[in-house]
Amino acid sequence: MTQHPLDKFRFCPACGSAHWEINNEKSKRCESCGFVYYANASAAVAALIQNGNGDLLVCRRAKDPAKDTLDLPGGFVDMEETIEEALRREIMEELGLNITDIRFFRSIPNEYLYSGMVIHTLDFLFLCKTDNEQNLKTMDDVSDAFFMPVNTISPQDFGLNSIKKGIIAFLKEIR
Numbered sequence: 001m002t003q004h005p006l007d008k009f010r011f012c013p014a015c016g017s018a019h020w021e022i023n024n025e026k027s028k029r030c031e032s033c034g035f036v037y038y039a040n041a042s043a044a045v046a047a048l049i050q051n052g053n054g055d056l057l058v059c060r061r062a063k064d065p066a067k068d069t070l071d072l073p074g075g076f077v078d079m080e081e082t083i084e085e086a087l088r089r090e091i092m093e094e095l096g097l098n099i100t101d102i103r104f105f106r107s108i109p110n111e112y113l114y115s116g117m118v119i120h121t122l123d124f125l126f127l128c129k130t131d132n133e134q135n136l137k138t139m140d141d142v143s144d145a146f147f148m149p150v151n152t153i154s155p156q157d158f159g160l161n162s163i164k165k166g167i168i169a170f171l172k173e174i175r
Helices: 083-095 161-174
Strands: 020-024 027-030 036-038 042-049 056-061 074-076 099-114 117-130 142-148
Touching: 042 056, 042 083, 042 099, 042 161, 056 083, 074 083, 083 099, 083 117, 083 142, 099 161, 117 161
Parallel strands: 042 117
Antiparallel strands: 020 027, 027 036, 042 074, 056 142, 099 117
């Protein structure tokens, strides 16, 4: 039996009541005040950045989940931020790069283990270019970053399921 996505939430966030019950497979309802809360996906972004040779920029994760595995640069979308703004911010925070020619590639649902909780995400992948790859530096939650020839990329080296799926789709499209 799988856990309800809101299983760890034991009290109503509106009134604090302990009468916080499962309403359906994706929501809980407070028997005291009637508040219903849905476990919707959190938005995340990732960039597929190629250089002039067609090599793909990949990162190594500095933190769990999937520490030390390959990843694409990106992260979570903040409140009051568009997915494009989040993509630009995350690439600047992690790598010090400006991105250009941003084109939506695909979205992939994912489950992200964070602080002992499964967070459902919807990951938005974008094809991008950078105008300043010489400024590449690793920061934030990236331990390494480098351009990798696409013919040497193995999806199994990527630690997050959505990123593996995105890499597989990307490789199919460019081959």
